[in-house]
Amino acid sequence: MANKMNLMLSLALVLVCTWALGDDSQVSTARQITLERAILDFNEDSDVDRERFGLSRLTENEVLAAIRGTTGMDAEDYKLFTEIAESKKLSGNAKLLLFRRHFANGYKSSVWNIVLSIKKNDKDHARVEVRSQYLSTEKDVPNLSAILSPK
Numbered sequence: 001m002a003n004k005m006n007l008m009l010s011l012a013l014v015l016v017c018t019w020a021l022g023d024d025s026q027v028s029t030a031r032q033i034t035l036e037r038a039i040l041d042f043n044e045d046s047d048v049d050r051e052r053f054g055l056s057r058l059t060e061n062e063v064l065a066a067i068r069g070t071t072g073m074d075a076e077d078y079k080l081f082t083e084i085a086e087s088k089k090l091s092g093n094a095k096l097l098l099f100r101r102h103f104a105n106g107y108k109s110s111v112w113n114i115v116l117s118i119k120k121n122d123k124d125h126a127r128v129e130v131r132s133q134y135l136s137t138e139k140d141v142p143n144l145s146a147i148l149s150p151k
Contacts, residue, residue, distance in 0.1 A: 031092040035060055035084065042096045042114075049100070053135055055112055058096070060088070063116060066130040077126035080118050093119040096130070108140040 043050075043057045050057065067085045070078075084090060099113040114130040 109137040
């Protein structure tokens with residue numbers, strides 16, 4: 001039973017990460033959408049859960065403030081994000097992501113973590129955290145970190 005549960009949790013994590021990171025195999029800058037359109041789409045996709053937790057909709061000002069207020073990133077990444085802030089357009093390799101679960105120290109937490117991510121190549125992403133809010137937590141049984149750690 002425990003092994004079946006471990007497998008199901010691992011599979012769920014893979015599915016969540018695949019959705020969050022997308023399945024783009026190539027970095028594409030060909031298609032662009034406005035930041036406003038990306039935010040409207042994001043809000044539409046997340047409205048049911050957002051309303052359930054009583055959270056406000058994402059705004060363009062919130063995204064721009066997060067970009068401009070982020071510190072500690074290298075000059076190349078900062079340039080990518082300031083281009084978004086100035087043009088108010090996202091290229092095909094940039095997207096708003098929502099993470100809803102966080103596992104740490106034997107606990108599972110519900111979170112509302114919005115990230116603006118730019119895929120730089122097949123392995124690297126530049127990210128700006130737009131909003132992070134912890135909503136609830138509970139003991140994680142079994143400990144997910146033990147499942148994912150190599151033996």
